[in-house]
Amino acid sequence: MSLSPARPAAARSVAGHASRPDPEALLAWYDRHRRRLPWRAEPGRRADPYHVFLSEIMLQQTTVKAVGPYFSAFLARWPTVAHLADAPLEEVLSAWAGLGYYARARNLHACAKAVVARHGGHFPQDEAALLDLPGIGPYTAAAIAAIAFDLKASPVDGNIERVVSRLHALDEPLPKGKAAIRASAAALTPARRPGDFAQAMMDLGATICTPKSPACSLCPWMEPCVARAAGDPARYPVKAPKGEKPSRAGVAFLAVRADGAVLLRTRPDKGLLAKMTEVPSTPWGPQPEAPEEHAPLKARWRLLPGAVEHVFTHFALTLRVLRADLPMSAAAPAGHRWVAPEGFDAEALPSVMRKVLAQGGIE
DNA sequence: GAGCCGTGGAT
DNA sequence: TATCCAAGGCT
Numbered sequence: 001m002s003l004s005p006a007r008p009a010a011a012r013s014v015a016g017h018a019s020r021p022d023p024e025a026l027l028a029w030y031d032r033h034r035r036r037l038p039w040r041a042e043p044g045r046r047a048d049p050y051h052v053f054l055s056e057i058m059l060q061q062t063t064v065k066a067v068g069p070y071f072s073a074f075l076a077r078w079p080t081v082a083h084l085a086d087a088p089l090e091e092v093l094s095a096w097a098g099l100g101y102y103a104r105a106r107n108l109h110a111c112a113k114a115v116v117a118r119h120g121g122h123f124p125q126d127e128a129a130l131l132d133l134p135g136i137g138p139y140t141a142a143a144i145a146a147i148a149f150d151l152k153a154s155p156v157d158g159n160i161e162r163v164v165s166r167l168h169a170l171d172e173p174l175p176k177g178k179a180a181i182r183a184s185a186a187a188l189t190p191a192r193r194p195g196d197f198a199q200a201m202m203d204l205g206a207t208i209c210t211p212k213s214p215a216c217s218l219c220p221w222m223e224p225c226v227a228r229a230a231g232d233p234a235r236y237p238v239k240a241p242k243g244e245k246p247s248r249a250g251v252a253f254l255a256v257r258a259d260g261a262v263l264l265r266t267r268p269d270k271g272l273l274a275k276m277t278e279v280p281s282t283p284w285g286p287q288p289e290a291p292e293e294h295a296p297l298k299a300r301w302r303l304l305p306g307a308v309e310h311v312f313t314h315f316a317l318t319l320r321v322l323r324a325d326l327p328m329s330a331a332a333p334a335g336h337r338w339v340a341p342e343g344f345d346a347e348a349l350p351s352v353m354r355k356v357l358a359q360g361g362i363e
Numbered sequence: 364g365a366g367c368c369g370t371g372g373a374t
Numbered sequence: 375t376a377t378c379c380a381a382g383g384c385t
Contacts, residue, residue, distance in 0.1 A: 061368095061370090062369090062370080062371095063370090063372075065371090065372080066371070098369090098370080099369080099370075100368085100369030100370045101369055102368080104368095176364095212373090212374075271367085272367085272368070272369090273368090273369085274368090310369090310370090311369085312367095313368055313369060313370090314366075314367065350369075350370090351369075351370060351371085352369085352370090
């Protein structure tokens with residue numbers, strides 16, 4: 001790719017030519033408007049690498065608002081990476097329940113163990129070594145390197161993709177166009193305050209350069225922005241069209257014992273909701289299956305009114321719920337267990353299963 | 364490279 | 375209601 005020749009930072013636009021975006025202008029904006037977030041250090045200081053790591057994993061495809069309470073809870077329960085490494089995986093999964101993308105929780109735990117085993121409990125100050133850790137990909141490795149250690153790294157998340165593609169009017173559809181965006185982002189990154197620069201880019205994307213109707217008049221880079229000059233910044237980033245989302249259906253078996261305990265089991269080690277807790281059900285397929293042969297135990301099953309609707313990343317699920325009330329003498333079948341509602345918080349119950357329980361009036 | 368992997372809020 | 379999307383990574 002070709003870069004425009006370097007010009008003094010103070011250069012102003014010549015007729016028809018936008019000036020080069022000035023990193024210092026963005027940093028000055030950041031110093032005035034930076035968001036206060038639980039995982040961020042005070043201005044002028046570096047954040048704890050463990051805090052940066054924990055927040056970055058939680059923030060993958062997840063909103064700041066959703067992460068807040070989970071971040072606080074994890075930090076209170078496991079104050080250091082060594083504490084997290086020593087925790088049982090089941091406890092980490094139950095603490096993560098509700099946040100989604102559960103492979104992150106399994107990798108978070110594996111990563112904590114690896115940091116202790118490989119690096120003596122300290123995160124390596126090296127992008128390549130960070131990238132080698134489980135659950136840490138190109139974005140997160142660069143983010144930790146930049147934010148925790150102020151190394152000259154260029155994380156590219158959804159915010160930065162948007163900012164950079166607009167800045168240069170890069171219109172090659174994603175994901176193919178990501179290479180050019182990454183190169184542009186790297187070229188923009190200054191040697192001074194690279195960590196603040198990365199966070200400034202993300203804050204800019206989150207608050208000014210938003211997906212729809214961006215607030216260009218408030219943007220420190222309004223003048224050099226090519227998309228803004230062209231009049232339609234919201235067109236960027238251009239994305240490849242996505243396919244249809246299929247539907248699946250199933251029937252869940254809500255067995256309730258006389259004392260209120262519910263029959264639960266743990267999902268398989270791999271695939272959707274791996275190792276999470278579930279209410280037993282038929283397989284989820286394109287067409288609902290006959291429930292009889294899938295019931296966990298013999299009982300008088302009654303169909304509850306309504307259905308549970310839940311949308312996963314790549315399919316939509318409709319779950320009808322059968323309920324049966326069992327006596328105290330009912331034994332849990334192999335692989336199943338009775339769990340009282342008071343014990344739900346200690347279970348790794350994903351949201352879809354909370355919905356199933358709620359359908360039976362249980363919570 | 365493309366499919367898999369959650370959830371909830373905004374528009 | 376439908377669609378998008380939010381600090382992506384793994385296989």
